[in-house]
Amino acid sequence: MKKNESNSLIPNKLSFEGLKQINEHGIEYWSARSLQPCLGYSQWRRFENAIQKAIESCKQSGNDPNHHFAGSGKQINFGKGATQVVEDYHLSRFACYLIAQNGDARKPEIAHAQKYFAIQTRRQELTDAAVADLERIELRKQASQDFKALSGAARDAGVQNKMFGIFHDAGYKGLYGGLGADAIKARKGINPKEQLMDRMDRTELAANQFRMTQTREKLKREGIKNQRDAIEAHEAVGKEVRAAIAKIGGTPPENIPPAEHIKKVEKRLKKNKPKLLLDDEDAGLLPPKHFE
Numbered sequence: 001m002k003k004n005e006s007n008s009l010i011p012n013k014l015s016f017e018g019l020k021q022i023n024e025h026g027i028e029y030w031s032a033r034s035l036q037p038c039l040g041y042s043q044w045r046r047f048e049n050a051i052q053k054a055i056e057s058c059k060q061s062g063n064d065p066n067h068h069f070a071g072s073g074k075q076i077n078f079g080k081g082a083t084q085v086v087e088d089y090h091l092s093r094f095a096c097y098l099i100a101q102n103g104d105a106r107k108p109e110i111a112h113a114q115k116y117f118a119i120q121t122r123r124q125e126l127t128d129a130a131v132a133d134l135e136r137i138e139l140r141k142q143a144s145q146d147f148k149a150l151s152g153a154a155r156d157a158g159v160q161n162k163m164f165g166i167f168h169d170a171g172y173k174g175l176y177g178g179l180g181a182d183a184i185k186a187r188k189g190i191n192p193k194e195q196l197m198d199r200m201d202r203t204e205l206a207a208n209q210f211r212m213t214q215t216r217e218k219l220k221r222e223g224i225k226n227q228r229d230a231i232e233a234h235e236a237v238g239k240e241v242r243a244a245i246a247k248i249g250g251t252p253p254e255n256i257p258p259a260e261h262i263k264k265v266e267k268r269l270k271k272n273k274p275k276l277l278l279d280d281e282d283a284g285l286l287p288p289k290h291f292e
Helices: 032-038 044-060 093-102 108-156 161-175 181-188 202-221 227-247 262-271
Strands: 010-012 028-031 069-077 083-091 289-291
Touching: 028 032, 028 093, 032 044, 032 083, 044 069, 044 083, 044 093, 083 093, 093 108, 108 161, 108 202, 108 262, 161 181, 161 202, 161 227, 202 227
Parallel strands: none
Antiparallel strands: 010 289, 028 083, 069 083
């Protein structure tokens, strides 16, 4: 029967993830022997050359090959109960990536594997960026709540409504080296009509959130009931937070570039929900491969 007759072919549809195994410690690994035919290598000797190149690349990248290429034996069963143990490797995900990068690029299977890992890496980058955006959005929401809570505490401390602008500006001046909200916007090139916190990155938002929560606690703890004392307390806390940033070598908040407007971040996340898994067409390490 000819090779190209469909009833003599058995499609191998195992994806890269389908070849994954879990050892007794709950750690994922891939058998080099199982991976070999899927990467287009008919001879173990040639595939082992690619593995050795990958091990060298692992060393050069500063990683310990022993953590990614574990020597092992694989038992092969023959007819009538005969068996043979052949050399094998237990490979980490990183090791599989390095083998693909060091394999024979002329093989379509290797080219497909390289594409798979390139897509997987890019998807991870996109996922990490989405996580950072979500963290910033959450911090912005928390900062808004803390602003309202601080306003309530200021009112309880005797700050009149017409003085709220001066009270909140005092905190900014303490934290930003004497710059109030309008001066900060001017320094950073932010539109005067925009809310300052909408253009803060995660680090800057966290610093301001700490300033606001600590001022609220100070007003309550010291029982401040005087408008001037409340304003001075807010500026003092801002200065303390600024000093702490300087002490640990952080960037002064007035020198942090303005971040993308938070509304654009929210719009982007709604439009492009983070993808945690590959599409079906990208998920397979290899295109279907047939064996007689």
